[in-house]
Amino acid sequence: EVQLVESGGVVVQPGGSLRLSCAASGFTFEDYVMNWVRQVPGKGLEWVSLSGWDGDNTFYADSVKGRFTVSRDNSKNSLYLQMNSLKPEDTALYYCVKALGAGYGSAFDHWGQGTLVTVSS
Amino acid sequence: SHELTQALSLSVVLGQTANITCGGDIIGNKNVHWYQQRPGQAPVLVIYRDSNRPSGIPERFSGSNSGNTATLTISRAQGGDEADYYCQVWDSSFWVFGGGTKLTVL
Numbered sequence: 001e002v003q004l005v006e007s008g009g010v011v012v013q014p015g016g017s018l019r020l021s022c023a024a025s026g027f028t029f030e031d032y033v034m035n036w037v038r039q040v041p042g043k044g045l046e047w048v049s050l051s052g053w054d055g056d057n058t059f060y061a062d063s064v065k066g067r068f069t070v071s072r073d074n075s076k077n078s079l080y081l082q083m084n085s086l087k088p089e090d091t092a093l094y095y096c097v098k099a100l101g102a103g104y105g106s107a108f109d110h111w112g113q114g115t116l117v118t119v120s121s
Numbered sequence: 122s123h124e125l126t127q128a129l130s131l132s133v134v135l136g137q138t139a140n141i142t143c144g145g146d147i148i149g150n151k152n153v154h155w156y157q158q159r160p161g162q163a164p165v166l167v168i169y170r171d172s173n174r175p176s177g178i179p180e181r182f183s184g185s186n187s188g189n190t191a192t193l194t195i196s197r198a199q200g201g202d203e204a205d206y207y208c209q210v211w212d213s214s215f216w217v218f219g220g221g222t223k224l225t226v227l
Contacts, residue, residue: 044219045218108209112163114163
């Protein structure tokens with residue numbers, strides 16, 4: 001059974017930094033593209049970042065480009081999101097999401113339960 | 122950048138058919154994926170690459186995509202289908218989600 005467990009969400013001040021982690025199990029992690037998606041409670045879904053299978057190819061939403069960095073450790077079956085220069089508008093539930101395949105345009109077939117990041121003074 | 126337009130809400134009578142649309146320039150040239158999100162839960166993939174159902178998704182869910190509109194069709198709507206539905210496309214280097222449609226089953 002595929003499992004994605006996010007951690008690291010906390011309350012942080014504007015301008016602060018945070019690192020989210022996602023522990024994956026139940027599939028061959030290194031074979032799949034992974035993503036981060038966020039959602040403000042009561043609002044829609046916003047894609048944040050994508051990591052190719054080897055971590056060398058990464059993509060970001062314009063809203064986080066230059067501030068967030070996605071990485072992965074295939075030996076630990078883990079995905080990370082380093083979040084710097086946080087803004088109040090980054091407040092959201094952050095989901096770790098597995099893609100259906102190795103292609104960048106693969107649909108998202110498994111989602112974690114999310115970790116809540118709150119940026120507030 | 123690509124924008125996807127969805128109606129904010131849609132109502133369907135129990136047992137009838139709901140058609141949830143997703144509009145975008147030449148969306149027919151792209152692969153569209155659809156997600157269902159029930160209140161308090163993570164999204165679930167219900168249709169991928171326009172019209173393919175993942176295992177475990179009922180045959181009542183189907184999809185099509187042509188021209189400037191992709192459509193998720195839910196036949197014989199049930200109370201459990203009440204949820205938010207999101208369309209999604211990959212636009213070369215970034216993902217785009219539609220704003221979501223809230224489906225109410227009357």
